[in-house]
Amino acid sequence: MMCLTGEEPESTLGENEARHGTEQDAELDAAFTVLLEDSAEELYESAPCGYLSTMLDGTIAKINATLLDWLGLRREAVVARMRFADLLTVGGKLYHETHFAPLLRMRGELHGIALEMTTAGGGRLPVLVSSVIKHGSEGEPLLVRTTVFDASDRRAYEQELLRRRHEAEQARAEAEQARAEAERARAEAERARRQAEADRAELADALAALQQALVPTSLPVVPGLETAVHYHTASPVRLGGDFYDLFRLDERRWAFFLGDVSGKGPQAAAVTSLTRYTLRAAALLDPEPATALTTLNAVLHERYAADGDPRYCTAIVGIAEPAADPGCITIRLASGGHPPALLLRADGQTDFLPTPGGMLVGALPTAVFTTAETTLAPGDTMLLYTDGLTEARTGPRRDSLYGEAALRAFAADLAPAGPQQAINALTGLLTSFGDGLDDDTALLALGVPALGSQTRPTPDGT
Amino acid sequence: MFPLQITRRDSATGPVLYVTGDLDHHYAPVLRDQVERLDVKAGQCLVIDLAGLEFCDSSGITALLAARQFAQAAGADFALAAVPDNTLRILTIVGLHRIFTIHPGSNAV
Numbered sequence: 252m253m254c255l256t257g258e259e260p261e262s263t264l265g266e267n268e269a270r271h272g273t274e275q276d277a278e279l280d281a282a283f284t285v286l287l288e289d290s291a292e293e294l295y296e297s298a299p300c301g302y303l304s305t306m307l308d309g310t311i312a313k314i315n316a317t318l319l320d321w322l323g324l325r326r327e328a329v330v331a332r333m334r335f336a337d338l339l340t341v342g343g344k345l346y347h348e349t350h351f352a353p354l355l356r357m358r359g360e361l362h363g364i365a366l367e368m369t370t371a372g373g374g375r376l377p378v379l380v381s382s383v384i385k386h387g388s389e390g391e392p393l394l395v396r397t398t399v400f401d402a403s404d405r406r407a408y409e410q411e412l413l414r415r416r417h418e419a420e421q422a423r424a425e426a427e428q429a430r431a432e433a434e435r436a437r438a439e440a441e442r443a444r445r446q447a448e449a450d451r452a453e454l455a456d457a458l459a460a461l462q463q464a465l466v467p468t469s470l471p472v473v474p475g476l477e478t479a480v481h482y483h484t485a486s487p488v489r490l491g492g493d494f495y496d497l498f499r500l501d502e503r504r505w506a507f508f509l510g511d512v513s514g515k516g517p518q519a520a521a522v523t524s525l526t527r528y529t530l531r532a533a534a535l536l537d538p539e540p541a542t543a544l545t546t547l548n549a550v551l552h553e554r555y556a557a558d559g560d561p562r563y564c565t566a567i568v569g570i571a572e573p574a575a576d577p578g579c580i581t582i583r584l585a586s587g588g589h590p591p592a593l594l595l596r597a598d599g600q601t602d603f604l605p606t607p608g609g610m611l612v613g614a615l616p617t618a619v620f621t622t623a624e625t626t627l628a629p630g631d632t633m634l635l636y637t638d639g640l641t642e643a644r645t646g647p648r649r650d651s652l653y654g655e656a657a658l659r660a661f662a663a664d665l666a667p668a669g670p671q672q673a674i675n676a677l678t679g680l681l682t683s684f685g686d687g688l689d690d691d692t693a694l695l696a697l698g699v700p701a702l703g704s705q706t707r708p709t710p711d712g713t
Numbered sequence: 714m715f716p717l718q719i720t721r722r723d724s725a726t727g728p729v730l731y732v733t734g735d736l737d738h739h740y741a742p743v744l745r746d747q748v749e750r751l752d753v754k755a756g757q758c759l760v761i762d763l764a765g766l767e768f769c770d771s772s773g774i775t776a777l778l779a780a781r782q783f784a785q786a787a788g789a790d791f792a793l794a795a796v797p798d799n800t801l802r803i804l805t806i807v808g809l810h811r812i813f814t815i816h817p818g819s820n821a822v
Binding site (some may be wrong): 561 | 736778779
């Protein structure tokens, strides 16, 4: 109401204010009177908040029209008939009984307490209640004056806040759950990756174990003979089709072989295994190299070719034994379809040890093998190799191959060379082929140490 | 890479297969398959003409051996014609030049 007075135009007050003061005051009073037509009674009844006065026992003595209107009650039904607590919801009554009334008695006043009232229509009216106890001249409590503010909007706003907060909580929980699920999925993927790695490692171990069945892990020490080997598989996860071995026959003699099985992969490896152990057994029974190849030919042909699935190999089998000349070793070998051995002599001369006409092993029911013999003197080295070396591509065409002539020239530059020196040089040569080396390759070198050179220690001290 | 091509001609003495391209791990089974479909009669001679052969590896050698075995099982002879030098070199290394009947010239005229 007071704010309306501020809207009175100040221009009505001028420099004649003093002279016309009384007249103007009268005009103002008239304006206020018009505006303040509300009597105190009118103000009480129509105020924008609820008013009620109650006896100390809670009986309602007076209530304004605003509150009656909010609650949908008639004055006659309320005054002297109802108590303040009767206007409240069940929960409101409880709160009033246990908190509101005792606190009010204790403090004499309470402000802004949130309660819920029931309307005649059965609805709920959230309100903020303030009460003051009016005391008499002797300080004795007389009655309770109470104002009631409609808190519906405020309650709705609070509930909206609560709802939003709940939604935010829910969204956070969902995000947390999604994060947990992603974490689980990541852990699952990690487990799968570890499993795959373990499987791969296991497979690699199995392949390595099988590979060791095809070639010896290390070469035995042979008295009076130096040996060296190089084994290259075209793929680390593919079993090689090349094979070699070196083993003792008796006190004087040692057997060795090197070869190449047709085809690739596990089937070829199976043939390789059969081949290796057949040759070992055959060499032990009969030390004539050609006989070992004949036995192998019969075994492979019976096992594969008879079934219409011809599988064969090329191989050189040899026997080494001390020669009549002290310090020399006699080599007697037989070839079945295998490239000839290469001799690097101590005097630098380099020659193939021809074994022409020896036939593929296992391809035909009967096969002819070619035998050759040589003596290794001190400083001489014999090299056996598979065609991975001579068939390595050196040009863009598939038939631009390294070849035996180039190998011989390479060896001629090398000679004289001990077995390890020769193998080292050839390993470097293989590396230089790069992608041209697309097949397995086995190299085996045997040599008599040159006079005056450091010989390898041997078990019997020779 | 030269895809394998096989053409067949029936001569008075028996079927002739003209092989061109690569006889390798990939294509050798094609030759084996073609050979097994042939109707070779006893007393005839199955000839494989290699004048157009670009490349031959151990799988190719196996296919030629299988063809020879197939002809012999039918009571027929088997011969290779116009074997390229590099293939002849391999056949010589593995001793098969003594097993295969090899005609120097090509019949593909």
